[in-house]
Amino acid sequence: MNFLYIFMEYLKMKFVDEVVICASGGTGGNGCISFKHNKNMSYPIPDGGDGGDGGNVWLLADRNLSNLIDYKFKKYIIASNGKNGGSNGRSGKNGRDIIIKVPIGTLIIDYDTGATIIDIINCNQKILLVKGGKKGLGNIHCKLFSNSFLNNKNNGSISKKHFFLFRFIFLANVGMLGMPNVGKSTFVTKISNVKSKIGLYPFTTIRPHLGVVRLNKENCFTIADIPGLIEGASKGVGMGVDFLKHLERCDILLHMISLSSMKVKNIINDINIIIYELTKYKNLLSNKTCWLLFNKMDLFNLNEIKDIVNAVIKKLCWKSNYYIISAINNTGIKNLCWDIVNFINKNISKM
Structure with missing residues (x-):
């Protein structure tokens, strides 16, 4: 391989001001189908809990960062999924959020459309980049006894994948x-x-x-x-x-x-x-x-x-x-x- 090519690639690794990443929130947890049985009641009581919301992906401006080298090889950023609901009305745990730290002066661009989404220009500026999937509802919310409704599983929604171009530009006078x-x-x-x-x-x-x-x-x-x-x-x-x-x-x-x-x-x-x-x-x-x-x-x-x-x-x-x-x-x-x-x-x- 050409030495000049290797050297130029090395220089690019030393300072990275543009990266393309794929970010996705977590999938929402499924609602639970569960029934509480009581000998004193003629029919079971629905007690399935809700699932947890999927984790979100956030952006945070960090004054200590000077380029985007942290994302040179980390191309996929996916928040964790919400947990499924349980019986006895127990709700699933929400997915853990992910925070992407970027230097001040980073432009966030939609990779597919080329539209600028946000310009990070303030220290500690925090922006929601991708929202996690919504939780699925458990059958504890059912008020009326109906087999078609009580036994329908309410799944959590899936967070779509989004591609972004991060472009870092100095803020200098x-x-x-x-x-x-x-x-x-x-x-x-x-x-x-x-x-x-x-x-x-x-x-x-x-x-x-x-x-x-x-x-x-x-x-x-x-x-x-x-x-x-x-x-x-x-x-x-x-x-x-x-x-x-x-x-x-x-x-x-x-x-x-x-x-x-x-x-x-x-x-x-x-x-x-x-x-x-x-x-x-x-x-x-x-x-x-x-x-x-x-x-x-x-x-x-x-x-x-x-x-x-x-x-x-x-x-x-x-x-x-x-x-x-x-x-x-x-x-x-x-x-x-x-x-x-x-x-x-x-x-x-x-x-």
């Missing part, structure tokens, strides 16, 4: 994107509590990371770092666009560009590649604010860098914000972070 090795992970590691792997080779980041940036007690924001994009990502080249879904809920996107080439043509080409791939993926830039971050200013003279950046901005006709920074030296980062906080607060106040 800020999303990082760009080509590989432009300094995204260095930047995120410097400003947040994330400890991303940093290296001098492509695709050092092989899974999304979510971090929290705290400027003071009152001001903070969350930031998502995804693997780098390359030309053809929308067709599956490199890491593909599988992780772009984690930018869909971001308030603002930070597009990082490396100044290492110091050539206007190369920089514009890199920017256009990312813009093209984002456009191919659900036209992600159409409703998102995007800022450009020109990184690695520590490598060259500041005046030369400004000339290059101004030329790039002019040729792109860029209307939004842009920043010249050095992630490794923390240059220009503080002002950028405060601008991000002000932008987020302004958007929240509008909402």
Whole structure:
């Protein structure tokens, strides 16, 4: 088997953000047909108890979970059945419920219709996913003596199987994107509590990371770092666009560009590649604010860098914000972070 295939499968197992599962509630317990005989009565008394309800399947948002790897191989989730009723009016025990714990930010989609059922966005949010079967009634409920009614067995109902797509998407204020090795992970590691792997080779980041940036007690924001994009990502080249879904809920996107080439043509080409791939993926830039971050200013003279950046901005006709920074030296980062906080607060106040 191809080593690259094995390696990519291994990476997928490390971070799972989409799974398909089959869930079913338990079957309701059957009602009991039973009669109590008394020598002082001319006919027996019905005393069959009800069955127990089938167990339900619940969803619970767990803040300690960061992906759906628990359900990578556990595809079938079935609650236990209700117990049958007994004589002397004894009811059967209800089936035990099953609780599926998912990370905050999980979309629950009906696999057959594609309709979104629920978006799990609150901590400890609990949702009934599949209801268990109803209990069968015992003949203790019969008031009139009738052979056709008293001896009819009332079975519990069966809970239908349902197929669901669980899709986990980060809930982040800020999303990082760009080509590989432009300094995204260095930047995120410097400003947040994330400890991303940093290296001098492509695709050092092989899974999304979510971090929290705290400027003071009152001001903070969350930031998502995804693997780098390359030309053809929308067709599956490199890491593909599988992780772009984690930018869909971001308030603002930070597009990082490396100044290492110091050539206007190369920089514009890199920017256009990312813009093209984002456009191919659900036209992600159409409703998102995007800022450009020109990184690695520590490598060259500041005046030369400004000339290059101004030329790039002019040729792109860029209307939004842009920043010249050095992630490794923390240059220009503080002002950028405060601008991000002000932008987020302004958007929240509008909402």
